[in-house]
Amino acid sequence: MSESREKARRRMRELVDAISHHDTKYYVEDNPEISDFEYDQLVQELNDLEATFPDLVLPDSPTQRVSGKALEEFPQVEHKVAMLSLGNSYSPEELKEFDARVRKWLGEEKVEYVVELKIDGLGIALLYEDGELTRGATRGDGKVGEEVTQNIKTIRSIPLRLRPDSGLRTIEVRGEVYMPTEGLRRLNKDREQRGEPLFANPRNAAAGSVRQLDPKIAASRPLEAFFYTLGYSKESMPKTHEACIEAMKQAGLRVSPHTRKFDSIDKVLGHISSWESKRDDLGYEIDGMVVKVNSLAQQLKLGYTAKEPRWAIAFKYPPKQMTTRLIDIQVQVGRTGALTPVAVLEPVQVGGVTVTHATLHNEDEVKRKGLMIGDHVLIERAGEVIPQVVKAIVDRRTGKEREFRMPQTCPVCGSKAVREEDEAVRRCVNASCPAQVKERLTHFTSRGAMDIEGVGPSLIDQLVEKGLVSDAADLYALRKEQLLELEGFAEKSSQNVLDAVNSSRGREFDRVLYALGIRHVGKTTATVLAEAMRNLDRIQSATEEELSRIEGIGQVVAEAIRDFMDNPKNHALLGRLRKAGLRMELEKKASGPLSGKTFLFTGELSSMPRPEAEALVQSLGGKISRGVTKALDYLVVGKDPGSKLAKAKSLGMTILDEKAFLEMVGKK
Ligand SMILES: [Zn+2]
Structure with a gap:
């Protein structure tokens, strides 16, 4: 090996170790030691070295998190130790019975319980060999799962290597991959814009993402993981479950900060009931708690029944489902003119929140679920995101229920509403439909887009109805006298609105692109497009074919972009937005690996x-x-x-x- 290669190899090892150390600090411990900028510099240096010496790329390099080709199917793997499911309990009485069984079995011995959150995600088992992540598998049926190693590697909170100074080297650990509530909300919003089916709950979203055959898709999903079981350790096994968790933490694996130990079942029950309301603030879904006997020797003594351990039990919180009445089905008009049926419900408490509306997605969905106006329905607040109607309770029908008919005209402007052959959605054909104009403006000013504070739906209603604003560019021409004439606006509030509109001129180009509300162009796609094309002129002059060849764009999106850009009204709008001072190009980076070339x-x-x-x-x-x-x-x-x-x-x-x-x- 030449001297420069040897030097590069050493530096690459150093960089990989440093980056994985900082990944742990950031993703696992939420306690970063360096700035994002300094972190990016380390990654950049590693990227450069790997580009120069591609044959020296280390298998545990962070650049290898997303690698490999899409699979035809997942190979099957047998778990080292079977992943049994837990018995369930639903009441304090059942938990006390569990405690009584444990005590009977153990005689006079003192018992401690460890209580963990039961995260609503996908159970996984990871194998580390000599400190290196070599295999990730789903739980499957408990004995045989699917090997999803390349997808597991894309999750940044999962270390590719265990900390070298920890006692754990060759181990199998179990945990849960989950999608945080906010991530699921954004993913679903994006999917809704693309006309893709929504994930009903975080468990489906996590499972659907981990079981993607293409690791690039898995990498794009906001997944996280917690670990809660050390299933096997070649070197040495701690004596208690608590110590196992501590050892996993020392090894750099992410463990829940909410795990607690108690010396009586009454304390366990108090803890569990205190979490029933707190769970809404976690940022991810849990559906219960898990109670485990702490001592591993006692676990061994207790052993297993045919299907579950005797030393652990799950406590399930009441489901977030309720029945209520479907009073009406209203039809809303979105910014692309899509008519969406919305269920109007008799208000009902579900998981601590009052639910009055639920989305029904489209007319086929109403038909598929066989819903009739006046029905009693089962609703579910899934993933804290959007309440869903699960089904009608047909047995409770009285004969007075009415069938729902999707209107053939727009309920707002009366124009024809057309359903294209290959679409599930009916759309109002009138581009100046006030409902569409308002929705487009609401999208334009929303937080993820131009983030114009204070310009929300109620002000937009007024502005559109008074004829002051009919598209986004009009916002930038608003004058104070006009605002002062609106209901509830005084000197200061008017000035605030103008200031907010003004400061939005500085938003990045990708946000402008997203704010335009081009069909199928969600936030991620807008960023991809902005980064690939750098400026508006390029996008406007690119052919559909050129656009579709950008990674992550594809045929349908390219067509939608072209459609938007080819529309003379949009062309004029873009011209006026440019004149208003909005950014129509990405800021040029001052330096980079090609700088000066x-x-x-x-x-x-x-x-x-x-x-x-x-x-x-x-x-x-x-x-x-x-x-x-x-x-x-x-x-x-x-x-x-x-x-x-x-x-x-x-x-x-x-x-x-x-x-x-x-x-x-x-x-x-
Ligand atoms: Zn309309």
Whole structure:
């Protein structure tokens, strides 16, 4: 090994260790030691080294979290120790019976219980061999699960290597992969915009994400994990469950901060009941608590019945389902004109929250569930996100229930509402429909978009009805006299609105793109698009084919972008927004690995459209030259190059083929 390779290898090891240390601090302990900027610098240095020495990339490098190709199917794996399910209990009495059984079995021995949150996610088992994560598997049927290692690796709170100074080296641990409430809410919102089916609860969302055959999709999902069982340890096993958890924590595995130990079942019960209301503030869903005998020797003595351990039991909180009456089904009009049926419910308490409405998604959903107006229905508040109607309770029908008919016209403006052949949704065809205008504006000013504080639905209602605003650009032309005429607006409140509108001019380009409300372009897609194309001009001039070749965009989205950009009204709107001072390009990075270097492209690249390649160079700090000049550093040559190639050759310039270019920008 040459000296520089050896040096690089050592530095890469150092960087991987440092980054994984900081990942633990950030993702596991929520206690970062360095700034995001310093962290990014470490990652950048590692990226650069790995681009230069691709054969030296370490298997536990953080860059390997998302790697590998999509699978055809998951291989099956047998668990080292069977993952049995727990018995359930639903009342304090049942828990006391559990305690009585445990005491009877153990005789005079003192018993301690450890109580853990029962997270509503997907059970997994991880195998670490000599400190390195080698396998991740789902619980499956308890004996045989599916191997999902590449997806598990994409979860940042799961360490790829155990801390070298911890006592654990070759172990199997069990835990739960889950999706936080906020992550699920955003994912569902994005899916709704794309017209994809929503996840009913966080468990489905976590399971659906971990069981994605394409690790890139899994990586894009906001998953986290907690570990609660040390199933096997080759080196040495602690004596209590509590000590196992402490050992896992020392090894860098994320464990719940809410685990507690008690010396009597009454204290356990008090703890469990105190969490019933607190659980709504956790930020993720739990459906109960788990009570375990602390001593592993006692666990061994107690053993198992045919299907569950005798030393542990789950306590389930009452489900967040209730029955109520479906008073009416109203139809709302969204910003793309989509007509959405909404259930109006007799108010009912579900899991501590009063529910009055539930989404019904579309007319087919109403039909599929066989809902009739006046029905008694079972509703569920799943994942703290959106209340859902689970089903009608047909036995309680009186004969007075009415069938629901989806209107064929827009309930707001009366225009025709059309359902395209391959769509589940009916849409109002009138682009100036006041309902659509209001929804578009509400989206534009919302927090994730332009974040214009104080310009919410009620002000937008007034502005649209008074004819002051009919599109986003009108917001930037608002004057104080106009606001003062509105109900409830005085000098100060009017000024606040103007200030908020004003300061939104500085929002990043990707937010502007998202705020436009282009169909299928959610927040993530907007960011991808902004980063790939860098500015609006490029997006406007890109063909559908070029757009669809951007990673993460695809045919449907590309078509929607093109449709939006080709509409003359939108073209005019964008012109006015630009005039209003909104950012129509990503801020250029001052420095990057290509900083100071000038590139020129000739011929067609097979891996990406040229505008994207140019944008990529710029995003890494490089410049694009307009022709073959002395200032040019690299000519990148694709298929069927033009005359530039001969000229560059004659001037003795550095010529890169596509492969070399991709290596240089870290895409290979
Ligand atoms: Zn309408």
